[in-house]
Amino acid sequence: MILNLLSFFVGSTLLVLISIILMNHKKDKNLNIFFLLIMATAGVQRFLNGLEVFELFESFANPLQRNLFFTFFIPPLYYLFFHNLIFKNTSSKRIVLHFTIPILIAILSSIFNPNLVILKAIFLLYSSAYIVFTGLLIREKLFQNKNYKELIHFQSIKNWTLIIFAFSFLIYFLANYIFLNYSNEEGQNVLINFYNITSLIWLFIIGYILKNPVILYGEQLLLEKINTSTKEEIEVWRNKKKGDSEKDDLEVEKKVKGKEEEMIFAIKKSEHELLQNFTDLPSLKQLAFKIDYPQSHLKYIFKYYTYCTFGEYQNILKVKYAMKLIQSGYLDTHTIDSLAIKCLFTNRSTFYKNFKKQTGFSPTEYQIDTSSN
Structure with missing residues (x-):
């Protein structure tokens, strides 16, 4: 029974x-x-x-x-x-x-x-x-x-x-x-x-x-629910496409249509792997080769589905890696100059400027804020 x-x-x-x-x-x-x-x-x-x-x-x-x-x-x-x-x-x-x-x-x-x-x-x-x-x-x-x-x-x-x-x-x-x-x-x-x-x-x-x-x-x-209920520390991806495609992008749009989420997921997956072993930043061509999508498709995604250009995205990756290191206590035993070099910035000044722009904090302020939380 x-x-x-x-x-x-x-x-x-x-x-x-x-x-x-x-x-x-x-x-x-x-x-x-x-x-x-x-x-x-x-x-x-x-x-x-x-x-x-x-x-x-x-x-x-x-x-x-x-x-x-x-x-x-x-x-x-x-x-x-x-x-x-x-x-x-x-x-x-x-x-x-x-x-x-x-x-x-x-x-x-x-x-x-x-x-x-x-x-x-x-x-x-x-x-x-x-x-x-x-x-x-x-x-x-x-x-x-x-x-x-x-x-x-x-x-x-x-x-x-x-x-x-x-x-x-x-x-x-x-x-x-x-x-x-x-x-x-x-x-x-x-x-x-x-x-x-x-x-x-x-x-x-x-x-x-x-x-x-x-x-x-x-x-x-599910992705829509996640995007509306969670927020990245540094906002990169849009919930919806930015306006209508320009005339020059209409052909690429036809090829990309239906693959947008798949491509964004592939980029995020690549980003996650990169932040585990941050030794070099891929160019747009290298990223396209790695995730196996045409370079023109990636240009379209970054143009209409992000808040930044690809060059700005590369700087965001550097800042994200810096945030990860600071959260793990890197500045407890290293200098900010050392952190800047490790995150692939050319000098302390450029690092400081980009970090402040993306997080709203200086590296030291972010360290204090992270420690207090």
């Missing part, structure tokens, strides 16, 4: 989460529709099962327990989810190809009416092929050498990818175990046990989703 309640709760929660995700992802091009379909399948299965088990509606019979052919659609759903997550999009041809296979299986089964043993063998081979292909896809794309842009993307999805793959492997194992033990006489009880056991796994996935709001709200909406 407790597991049945848990299964019904998980199914209902998944359906609620789907509605939340859909409401918040209206403008998000990165919405992975396949994960929503996976959630919808699991949610509907458990919700309908709960209606039948607890007899919430008189004479209600769960249609998904009378026909197991829908299970052949689950393996391609998971594969397409991973493909879309890794490549950020999936072609219509690929989608049609992968869903044609289970449709053909269903049609051929209805024509030739194979016995249950043959169906079990087909499902075992079919689902095993998908789990192997998925594993190879993840291994190839997540664990091989890649350029900086791909590295940023794969680092951001790595944990989620591995968690869902481990989850899908457990589902694969349990589904085949359940299917191999399935019989027409005990079919309903076997499926109820499957829903109950896998609901424990889904409970973990629900917890992970709730702890990672980017899944619920979408990257775009």
